[in-house]
Amino acid sequence: NLNKINWYQKVYPFCDLFLFHQIKEVLFRQLSVPYHVNMEKTLRWKYKAKDTNMYMDMLVLDECRYLYDWMPSLDMFYSGMMDIERQFSFRFILDAVAKHRMVYNNEFFYGTASVSKFETDYVEKVLSVRKNII
Numbered sequence: 001n002l003n004k005i006n007w008y009q010k011v012y013p014f015c016d017l018f019l020f021h022q023i024k025e026v027l028f029r030q031l032s033v034p035y036h037v038n039m040e041k042t043l044r045w046k047y048k049a050k051d052t053n054m055y056m057d058m059l060v061l062d063e064c065r066y067l068y069d070w071m072p073s074l075d076m077f078y079s080g081m082m083d084i085e086r087q088f089s090f091r092f093i094l095d096a097v098a099k100h101r102m103v104y105n106n107e108f109f110y111g112t113a114s115v116s117k118f119e120t121d122y123v124e125k126v127l128s129v130r131k132n133i134i
Contacts, residue, residue, distance in 0.1 A: 022094065022112055023077070023081075026067070026068075026071060027071075027074055027077065030068045030073075033063065034063070034064070034068075035062065035063060036061065036062050036063075036064050036100060037059050037060070037061060037062075037100065037101065038060040038062045038100060039101075039127060040100075040125055041060035042058065042059050042128065043058040043128070043131075044057045044058075044127060044128055044129070044130040044131065045130055045131050045132075045133050046132055046133070048134075064093075064097055066093065067090075067093045067094070067097060070089075070090075091112070091114045092114050092115075094112045094114075095112050095113055095114040095115060098113075099122070099123070099124040100124075100125045
């Protein structure tokens with residue numbers, strides 16, 4: 001039962017708090033088949049067709065099954081998330097997914113930082129600059 005979780009802890013091991021909206025979104029996505037844009041693999045081009053500038057993006061989508069398959073089901077979620085090692089793994093994966101979407105679309109998974117955005121080896125992903133073709 002998710003009502004048993006103390007959402008307002010005194011000590012927080014992460015940059016952001018672990019809040020209910022994160023669980024709700026992930027549980028909903030576990031039941032569906034979500035796709036997330038892989039910002040590092042996305043390719044972008046621009047070209048001129050007669051007088052009109054044309055733009056083209058190839059978005060590479062990732063199901064992130066490693067997150068959703070590893071996550072406990074709804075009936076086991078409380079006991080699964082009370083295990084601190086499992087919660088650490090869950091939060092780091094959630095942070096990685098959020099950092100891929102942060103600049104492109106921050107509608108989902110906001111407030112999931114496990115590592116500061118100022119760490120140079122673990123920064124949010126951004127779309128590449130479009131390459132001119134032809």
